[in-house]
Amino acid sequence: MIILVHDNNKVVALLNAGLEPMDVSFDKHIATALIAVAKQFPETLIIWCHKAFVNSINTDLLHSIFHHKRILASYNPSELNYLPNQIGYVDREFYLKINKTVSYPTWVTSSNIGGVNSSVINSLVNQLNPKVSFDYFLISLAKRAMVNGLFCYSEPKLLKTNTSVLIETPKASTSDLFLFVKQHYKWVWVFFLSMCYFVYERKIVLFPLLKSLFFKRLSQDLNLEGVVVESTKSIIEKKTIDVIIPTIGRKEYLYDVLKDLASQTLLPKNVIIVEQNTLSGSVSDLHYLKTEDWPFTIKHTFTHQSGVVNARNIALSQVTSEWVLLGDDDNRFDQFLIEQLFSQILCYGVASGLTVYLQPHEKQTFFKTGQTPIFGGGNAIIKSSLLNTISFNPKYEFNYGEDTDFGMQIRLSGEDVAFFSDIKITHLKAPIGGYRTIVKQRWVDDIIQPKPSPTIQLLYQTYYTDQQLLSYKLLLGLRSYKHSAIKNPMTYIKHFNKQWQRSQFWSSKL
Structure with a gap:
């Protein structure tokens, strides 16, 4: 491990793991020095920090924070970041409202303290511009590399818990903001950004807008395939899993799902089925649950209350295994699904993951495993211990947003959600699926209908x-x-x- 110490303007020292000075020549420009150090020490963890935080580095936890080579973590104790809050006028993802009390996935990096493996820098060196400010350098690296498989976090554990040091965070100018948007988003967003400034702040930002037009968008296709991922995190202990499936009126489709589960090379311990039928006096028609032999325990709940949120929560309350697979009653998958999920969980050291989830006529267009801002209730694996604090929110019942909300609860708890690009579940999108109970929303009779939902x-x-x-x-x-x-x-x-x-x-x- 090498620690690069700076004062916002230049490098002032290089330290080893014992915080002792290293007899190595270095460039005074911070980003240039980082690239040079990565080249000279190709297989090491490089930590950067402001000189005010040197004695606050939590060296005991660095190994657990950077548990595989494709992790970039940084932390800014201040509520103010390098990019102004107006970046929110452009960015649509859930990476900006950071929970700074836990490890939180975000490309919003900080020069205060952080780290990355030198192999990441060496793999991307031809795509990096060291001539910009160090904060711009870091945030540009994270923004572009995150969608290409770099796992980026705001990580408070980088600093010791008793740290009370606060320094003034470098601030991007309005011109820097427009430049960042032009280089990292489609060109139309700089115009939309200027429109937001005018509409919401009554400001005309013509010069930053015009200046940004002289710059091109940076390449978003970064290659990290040479950086091998092998997490040292102990994320799996028992390797047991339950599967939950809410179902309503899909007897034949559910049977196929159970057959796919029965053929798994690594069998689930329990399959938890919550069957819904709102008709008074109705009973279950899933007779094959009892008439056929299954290589796992089936926990079957029949309810007259409809709603996928309620059904999932009923099922989640019955989970007893270390892991749980959130499924749907019209999924199809091969016999290696669960085995592959555990393999990827072990590789990346994450507590939750999503598979590719396409309909039969759809083609996969994204092929890189990494962090994702989305979540799916029909194709996700999560560690069951998370269920102690999270559940599907009934406020979203019979509408939209419950899956996304559930995923955000995971992230706000300090865990991450990964997308596994080489594991596939086919979603048949059965024609008798969805919300088949007609629910009258409370706002349906409003003269002025709400927009959005x-x-x-x-x-x-x-x-x-x-x-x-x-x-x-x-x-x-x-x-x-x-x-x-x-x-x-x-x-x-x-x-x-x-x-x-x-x-x-x-x-x-x-």
């Missing part, structure tokens, strides 16, 4: 920053205008604002 409003209010929520509102309003019968712009704006207010009202009532 109150559950989506609730989701974004919970997990978006203020700027992300405002940006979503503006974008939704612009897109809805094309399909609106109201063509007078001023009349439409008034009407849309009323719809937004009704959405906020009902989201607060959920």
Whole structure:
């Protein structure tokens, strides 16, 4: 391990693991020095930190934080980051509203303290620009590499718990922000960013906008395949798994799912089925659960209460194994599914993972395993200990957002969700699926219908920053205008604002 110490402007020292100076020449420019050190020491962990944090480095936990080579972790004790909050006008993902009390997945990095394996820097060296400020260098690296398999975190454990040091975080200018957007997003977003500044802050940012147009978007296709992932984290102990399946009216499809589970090279311990039928006096028609022999225990619950959120929570309350696979009653998969899931969990050291989940006519377009901002209730594996603090939120029942909310609960608890690009579950999307009970929403009789759906409003209010929520509102309003019968712009704006207010009202009532 090598520690690169800086004062925001230049490197002031290189230290070894014992915090002793190293007799190695180094460039004063921080990013250049980082690249040079990575080249000279190709298989080591490089830690960077501001000189104010040198004595606060939590060296005892560095091995557990960087448990495989494709991890970049940093931490900023301050609530203010390098990029201003206005980055939320552009970015749509759940990586900006960071929980700084736990390990949290995000590309928002900090020069205060952080680290990465030198093999990552060496693999990407031709895609890096050391001439920019160190914070810009780091955040550009994380933003582009995260979607290509680099696991990026805000990690408070980098500092000792009794650390009370605070320093002034370097701040990006408005021009830096526009440059970052132009280099890391599609070109149209710099114009949308300027529109948000005008609409919400009454500012005209013409010069930063024009200046950014002279720059090209940086390559987003970074290759980390040469950095082998082999986690040292002890994430699996018993290697037991339960499978939960909510079902309603899909007798034949569910039978096929059970047959696929029965053929697994690593069998589940329990298959937990929650069958729903709202008809009074109805009984289960899943006779094959008892008439056939299955190589696992089937826990079957029959309920007249409909709703996938309720069904999943009933099933999750019956889980007894170390891991649980969240499934659906119209999935198909090969005999190696569970074995492959455990292999990837062990490799990446994560507590939750998603598979590829496509319909038969769809083709896979993304092939890189890594962090993901999404979550799916029909194709996910999670460690069962997480169920002590998380569950599916009944506020989302009979609407949208429950899967995303569940995934966010995982991340806010300090765990991560990975996407396994080489494990596939086919989603048949059976025609008799979905919400087959007609549910009258409380807002259906409103004269002014809420927009967006109150559950989506609730989701974004919970997990978006203020700027992300405002940006979503503006974008939704612009897109809805094309399909609106109201063509007078001023009349439409008034009407849309009323719809937004009704959405906020009902989201607060959920």
